[in-house]
């Protein structure tokens with residue numbers, strides 16, 4: 001794989017204008033391409049990492065495809081981007097989850113879920129991509145509805161064979177067939193369905209569940225509902241799937257001024273955030289309705305702590321993130337939204353909220369950049385105890401439009417950009433920031449325009465920064 005010594009893409013005019021400031025400013029950041037690799041189709045999920053070939057360096061797993069045409073999951077060698085293996089599928093891969101090492105060879109297996117034309121869930125050998133089992137073949141007597149295998153999470157060992165098991169969710173993808181989200185607890189060793197359930201409110205489910213182990217107890221937190229369907233945040237006791245509490249779209253709207261803005265309110269389509277915001281030892285849940293308002297709940301009781309309206313019509317397909325944004329000891333919230341209504345968003349915004357009461361402390365607008373698919377990543381670039389946010393924003397709404405550009409930014413809480421680089425192409429996914437090779441410079445993986453990039457994030461410091469959210473959270477805490 002060819003190595004590139006220069007920065008990615010075209011440097012924007014805005015960058016050139018502030019280049020002089022960068023050179024003298026602490027905390028400035030630059031990116032350099034270490035490698036880039038071809039990817040057929042559009043990305044459908046964030047790049048995930050696991051050491052697949054046993055060299056103690058993380059490798060990168062990418063799910064991609066074109067809806068109703070084909071899908072592919074490819075693993076790339078972390079150091080140089082050489083493909084390690086790929087799996088061809090009949091429809092888009094919506095899920096590629098590195099989880100349990102089933103064959104005990106030291107490499108996690110990759111669990112893959114596909115869109116409705118293939119509609120299957122399978123485990124492939126993390127070392128070579130060979131299929132170990134398929135859900136449909138492993139359960140020949142079970143009827144699976146013709147909808148997408150959309151998200152999943154690694155569980156603890158459910159059937160006491162020593163291997164962690166997986167939960168996969170089947171939901172959505174058809175306007176003519178609305179079925180409740182289906183949940184399968186799957187034996188990771190052979191694909192056998194150990195349990196199946198539907199969403200307690202009979203709604204669709206697009207959000208990867210959050211799995212929580214708390215002393216001897218286990219819980220799942222679900223977001224339900226869709227783009228035009230109301231839903232709930234639901235807490236379930238696992239493995240009983242017994243409901244502990246639920247909070248509805250209407251419960252949230254009743255506490256905000258937004259009810260009049262949304263004649264057809266939506267559901268909770270992005271994965272909720274489970275975090276101890278105030279540091280009192282008890283967890284909170286922060287969840288966003290697709291069309292804007294955020295809610296903070298007591299994770300134990302489901303009681304609403306606060307709600308926040310982001311003002312007017314906004315849409316967010318991505319999860320909130322926590323970080324130290326106000327400078328005190330407790331955690332705050334960042335969330336990205338697109339202002340307007342599909343398919344003509346006006347601009348992309350990053351909102352910072354005080355975690356104690358949800359009050360909006362700063363909104364940063366990204367001009368003509370319209371659609372933000374990426375969830376915020378959180379790191380302390382300049383080591384001052386206040387976190388910065390890294391995210392990718394698109395200037396188009398779909399991957400198929402001409403002139404698409406992905407803008408990678410690192411944003412201070414005051415709105416100043418420490419990084420602002422553009423890459424040609426559209427991206428549906430959240431980048432990943434990890435320390436791949438143990439040097440002080442973070443590695444940033446992102447996907448745009450049919451290419452996977454490994455970028456070196458040069459922060460002009462000699463220690464690795466504190467990274468609070470370095471990748472899309474696959475829902476296990």
Ligand SMILES: [Ca+2]
Pocket residue numbers: 050051052053054055056057058059077078
């Ligand atoms: Ca490796």
Ligand SMILES: [Ca+2]
Pocket residue numbers: 100101102103104105106107108109125126127
């Ligand atoms: Ca393995």
Ligand SMILES: [Ca+2]
Pocket residue numbers: 157158159160161162163164165187188189
């Ligand atoms: Ca097991």
Ligand SMILES: [Ca+2]
Pocket residue numbers: 275276277278279280281282283284
């Ligand atoms: Ca707390």
